[in-house]
Amino acid sequence: MVLAWIVFVGLGFVNGxxxxxxxxxxxxxxxxxxxxxxxxxxxxxxxxxxxxxxxxVAESFFLGQDGEAVNAQxxxxxxxxxxxxxxxxxxxxxxxxxxx
Numbered sequence: 546m547v548l549a550w551i552v553f554v555g556l557g558f559v560n561g562x563x564x565x566x567x568x569x570x571x572x573x574x575x576x577x578x579x580x581x582x583x584x585x586x587x588x589x590x591x592x593x594x595x596x597x598x599x600x601x602v603a604e605s606f607f608l609g610q611d612g613e614a615v616n617a618q619x620x621x622x623x624x625x626x627x628x629x630x631x632x633x634x635x636x637x638x639x640x641x642x643x644x645x
Contacts, residue, residue: 577604584608591615 567579573596584592584606591613596604609615623630638644 573598573603577606581606581608591619591621593617593619593621 567576567583577594577596580594585608588610589608590610592606592608593615594604594606595602605617607615607617607619635644
């Protein structure tokens with residue numbers, strides 16, 4: 546079991562942390578454009594993306610597959626990603642000293 550966990554973490558490191566940004570310009574606009582291009586060229590299902598910059602929505606993008614309309618009010622299941630989003634939000638509040 547421990548060996549399986551080590552392999553799982555190792556693959557996650559190699560396939561995650563060692564990857565480079567899909568936008569060589571490192572800008573919000575460039576990242577949004579790169580995501581749009583990949584999403585439109587690969588079937589990924591329905592998608593909604595908001596990029597925040599300095600607390601404001603910098604870019605938004607919605608993609609519906611198979612003729613489905615997707616917009617800012619479309620419901621999406623959040624599954625386990627909500628834990629990561631919550632953790633990042635709480636950490637940001639701690640850094641700003643709004644939460645101890």
